Amino acid sequence: MKNWTRRAALLGSGAVLGALGYRGLASHNPTLDGAGSTATTNPPGTLNDASLLSQTPVHKHIILKDDPGETLVAALRAEIKEARENGRPVNVSAARHSMGGQAIPLDGHAITFDNGLIEPDTSQGTYRAHAGARWAQVIKAIDPIGYSPKVMQSNNDFGVAATFCVNAHGWPVPFGPMGSTVKSIDLITPDGSLVTCSRTENSTLFDQSMGGYGLTGAIVSMEVEMEQNTRLKPSFTEMPAEDFGIAFIQALEDPEVTMAYGRLNVSRAEFFKHALMITYRATDDQSDLPAASGSGTMSKIASYVYRAQLGNERMKDLRWWFETDLGTSLGGGETTRNSLINEPVITLDDRDDTRTDILHEYFVAPDRFPDFLTLCRDVIPSSYQEFLNVTLRFINTDKESWLSYATVPRIAAVMSFSQEMTARAEADMARMTRDLVDGIIAIGGAYYLPYRPHPTVAQLERAYPRAAAFAAAKRALDPDMIFRNNLWDSYLEQL
Helix, strand or coil: CEEEECCCCCCCCCCCCCCCCCCECCCCCCCCCCCCCCCCCCCCCEECCCCCCCCEECCEEEEECCCCCHHHHHHHHHHHHHHHHCCCCEEEECCCCCCCCECCCCCCEEEEECCCCEEEECCCCEEEEECCCEHHHHHHHHHHHCEEECCCCCCCCCEHHHHHHHCCCCCECCCCCHHHHEEEEEEECCCCCEEEEECCCCHHHHHHHCCCCCCCCEEEEEEEEEEECCEEEEEEEEEEHHHHHHHHHHHHCCCCEEEEEEEECCCCCCCCCEEEEEEEEECCCCCCCCCCCCCCHHHHHHHHHHHHCCCCHHHHHHHHHHHHHHHHHHCCCCEEHHHHHCCCHHHHCCCCCCEEEEEEEEEECHHHHHHHHHHHHHHHHHCCCEEEEEEEEEECCCCCCCCCCCCCCEEEEEEEEEEECCHHHHHHHHHHHHHHHHHHHHCCCEECCCCCCCCCHHHHHHHCCCHHHHHHHHHHHCCCCCECCHHHHHCHHHC
16 A cells, blocks of 8 residues: 655546436437437437437426526426426426436426525525525635535536435535535425425425435525535545555544545556545645635646547556656645535536547445455446546435435445447447446445436336335325426336
8 A cells, every 4th residue: 555645636637527417317319320429419399418318308498597586486386387287297407417318307397597696604504505506606605705515516517406406425524415414495396385394394305305306396495504615635545446445434534534535547457456545634724715716737637638548548557647646746736625626527528529428326335345346347348438537435324315325334436438429339338337236236335326327127126225115205295297307207107
């Protein structure tokens, strides 16, 4: 095990994509003809998502910019009423970073919130985020007063309410998913009622909405916990991959560690044999914190190296050297908590119309991490997908969400693939995904639901034991099936 501490902060080094938007549909993809590529433009009357493979017809798409209050609520109620009278679904979203059409209602009313009002309350250590607020707007509002999101995804493009609806997680430790930091939500239910939900008020609906993929209603505002912003310095530890699970948990026993993540090498010759652990601790000097910054020089260099890996095994080896040696020396010095997470997904955009980035995410108990590595070595290299990155994170137990993926403390493995936009690539990705999901379930783990809809209904039910109970509760709450998506249409409706 090689351990060293630098003043360098590894700000981008190909990291990314904790990502997600929320809600879904995906069995209505554009045509993939043989080995030919599919179009990425959307004809009128359709919407797509981050996968570029979920082109879906919608009845209408409206963008609501109203200030939170009676005008916004009235507009949402009007859409729900019209949809119910005509037997159409409704779905509300912000950024549509999901990858299975989870934010696009088939032939329905697609509503995009574009209202980023943030109201901090330093006396309570919280902020109120309205409608379509993005994490970048949260950071912009609370960074000047010395605060930071307690838990957010590792990129700032995503909607705050959307993060709650998929119960996403990030680098802050030792917390559970983002939902654990939400105090309350204001929700418009399928019958048009505006209700406040928290752990003490409408608590069952609160738990169902946390990671409920928008199936319980439309969130119009949220009260969320915030944390003091701090100046941080990173430490880097390189080790055999098999050692990472236990070493990661042991590192997090240090209360001074407040941010942490890991990496695995992805070259085929050394696939998943080596790991890098990055932990952040507060510096002694916490005075005069600089304003949250965006992409730095190292992040832009890392983006170039990240993309250059495509079809280039030597470049994958170079990137691992970049992360474990050069990047740790030249990464840019100390950073703040907010600067570390204030990074847009666009940094790693491939700008290639013939390919698309596809995410997978799997959750395993730390002591089963070696089994996870064996599974991935058996399955992934036998596909012809281009594997670009895996980021490892810690997630504490989530006992609240009905669709919890962390019923015990788990390590999340966020994987990024570059996929050809062809029928053969889609079929290969589907086969590989189902093989991985089978193996993950066999070692007591789970997979994440906002991505491509390749797992089977039976696999979802095995990975999420409360899925059938969630579906039954959804039917009771929404007998007209107003709030729908592909997670419902292709999976939960079958339970």
